[in-house]
Amino acid sequence: MKKTHVLLIPYPAQGHVTPLMEAARCLTSNGLKVTFVNTDFTHKRVSACSEIHGLSDMMQMVSIPDGMEACDDRSDLGKLTKAMFQLMPIKLEELINEINKKDDEKIACIVADCYMGWAVRVARKMGIRLAMFCPSSAAVLAVIMSLQKLMDDEVINCNGIPLKDQKIQLSTTMPFMNPTHFIWACIGDSVTAQLLFDFAIIDGKEAAEAADHIICNSTMDLEPGAFTLFPKMLPIGPLLATIKSTRQVGHFWNEDSTCLTWLDHQPVRSVIYVAFGSFTIFDQTQFEELALGLELTQNPFLWVVRPGTSDNIDYVYPSGYIERIGNRGKMVSWAPQQEVLNHPSLACFMSHCGWNSTMEGVSNGVPFLCWPYFADQFFNKTYICDIWKNGVSLNKDDTGIVRREEIKSKVEQLLSSNNVVKENALNLQEKVMDCVRPGNSSNKNLKKFVDWVKEGDEHVLPNETRK
Numbered sequence: 106m107k108k109t110h111v112l113l114i115p116y117p118a119q120g121h122v123t124p125l126m127e128a129a130r131c132l133t134s135n136g137l138k139v140t141f142v143n144t145d146f147t148h149k150r151v152s153a154c155s156e157i158h159g160l161s162d163m164m165q166m167v168s169i170p171d172g173m174e175a176c177d178d179r180s181d182l183g184k185l186t187k188a189m190f191q192l193m194p195i196k197l198e199e200l201i202n203e204i205n206k207k208d209d210e211k212i213a214c215i216v217a218d219c220y221m222g223w224a225v226r227v228a229r230k231m232g233i234r235l236a237m238f239c240p241s242s243a244a245v246l247a248v249i250m251s252l253q254k255l256m257d258d259e260v261i262n263c264n265g266i267p268l269k270d271q272k273i274q275l276s277t278t279m280p281f282m283n284p285t286h287f288i289w290a291c292i293g294d295s296v297t298a299q300l301l302f303d304f305a306i307i308d309g310k311e312a313a314e315a316a317d318h319i320i321c322n323s324t325m326d327l328e329p330g331a332f333t334l335f336p337k338m339l340p341i342g343p344l345l346a347t348i349k350s351t352r353q354v355g356h357f358w359n360e361d362s363t364c365l366t367w368l369d370h371q372p373v374r375s376v377i378y379v380a381f382g383s384f385t386i387f388d389q390t391q392f393e394e395l396a397l398g399l400e401l402t403q404n405p406f407l408w409v410v411r412p413g414t415s416d417n418i419d420y421v422y423p424s425g426y427i428e429r430i431g432n433r434g435k436m437v438s439w440a441p442q443q444e445v446l447n448h449p450s451l452a453c454f455m456s457h458c459g460w461n462s463t464m465e466g467v468s469n470g471v472p473f474l475c476w477p478y479f480a481d482q483f484f485n486k487t488y489i490c491d492i493w494k495n496g497v498s499l500n501k502d503d504t505g506i507v508r509r510e511e512i513k514s515k516v517e518q519l520l521s522s523n524n525v526v527k528e529n530a531l532n533l534q535e536k537v538m539d540c541v542r543p544g545n546s547s548n549k550n551l552k553k554f555v556d557w558v559k560e561g562d563e564h565v566l567p568n569e570t571r572k
């Protein structure tokens with residue numbers, strides 16, 4: 106029997122590839138055939154790190170060039186985004202033509218990352234239906250979809266630069282947002298911010314408007330305001346491999362699974378898990394303060410010290426540190442994070458608040474110590490500390506450093522016996538995990554989305570508002 110064939114294309118970053126691969130697994134387990142298109146560069150990284158565990162034969166992984174030279178620095182997100190915008194539409198069209206020539210099951214639908222909005226032009230030109238995937242919070246996409254209103258209200262100018270230093274609300278049911286925390290406004294320098302605004306955000310808005318549906322790694326309970334404001338956004342999250350007792354796929358670095366055995370030997374709810382996703386870079390001073398702060402806490406800790414990205418920072422631990430810490434601390438270069446967060450010995454998560462880490466921590470009832478670095482992470486911290494109240498913030502001093510005493514004091518505050526934040530984290534976990542149970546909101550939204558892909562436009566998709 107013929108299968109409906111869907112093409113999925115993520116932005117080439119860790120926090121985009123992994124959740125879209127998980128979405129792909131949800132689609133294949135619902136009977137769809139998936140072609141997953143990475144950039145050549147990402148494809149090599151992913152293939153080098155993982156035998157792609159548990160991928161169904163309904164899913165093929167392919168790649169196209171990203172428009173950069175082999176020697177170019179892909180951590181320059183502005184340049185990368187512009188290069189992809191210029192070359193990838195042509196390459197994607199060629200790829201689809203090639204697939205359609207060979208394969209009886211022609212591409213019926215493109216599901217593009219909302220930061221790869223240029224896909225809308227390919228979909229239109231080739232007459233293929235388009236849906237989008239939102240790897241960040243629905244609130245971030247709600248901001249992108251409200252660009253015109255934000256310009257009309259003079260919150261931002263036509264280049265996306267914030268004009269007001271006061272918090273705004275997109276609707277009365279949405280949280281207050283600081284325009285200086287809009288995603289493009291806090292990515293790197295002004296040149297990078299402008300390139301991202303011009304080549305990802307503007308197109309992302311157009312594509313989100315044109316797309317029939319936008320599937321989101323979120324839940325109705327977490328972001329009711331955003332999903333009510335834009336009902337074409339369908340929460341299907343949390344997208345977690347651990348829900349299906351499988352392993353997360355699509356890593357850019359090799360996971361060090363020895364930390365799971367180490368966790369097995371730690372007391373229940375004792376370990377501080379410290380990980381800052383795939384982009385965060387600290388300078389040596391900050392690195393040392395963090396090391397010494399963890400030492401001061403007296404708790405066991407598991408710390409992901411990811412190899413430096415483009416600037417190849419080789420961190421130096423404080424003198425005698427490794428000997429003093431001994432087995433109380435475990436440092437790894439990349440952890441199987443979803444399994445770590447699911448481990449009973451976890452007490453809290455010191456995190457940069459990337460959206461995937463946020464969803465993974467929330468889904469496991471782990472309270473957060475928030476330390477945002479860039480992009481949407483400042484807003485995600487607002488969700489955690491001010492709206493859901495399942496975490497506390499680590500504050501910088503006047504020189505921009507989070508000091509060791511701050512780390513010690515916030516860990517103690519968070520882990521003290523009667524802390525309501527821990528209780529909030531457990532309550533939130535229950536609500537969020539309930540959404541994926543058969544018949545509940547995320548599960549229904551996924552099924553409706555799959556039906557729409559399979560059967561075409563006759564399916565009207567009102568957003569599944571309540572469980």
Ligand SMILES: O=c1ccn([C@@H]2O[C@H](COP(=O)(O)OP(=O)(O)O[C@H]3O[C@H](CO)[C@@H](O)[C@H](O)[C@H]3O)[C@@H](O)[C@H]2O)c(=O)[nH]1
Nearest residue numbers: 119120240241382383384409439440442459460461462480
């Ligand atoms: O040792 C580690 C550390 C992380 N992860 C995984 O890597 C992903 C990281 O994603 P995320 O927490 O979202 O962080 P980033 O990689 O920094 O993600 C980028 O993309 C996200 C989605 O758009 C944004 O929310 C972030 O701000 C942006 O930095 C998660 O699934 C983690 O489980 C591991 O498996 N092992």
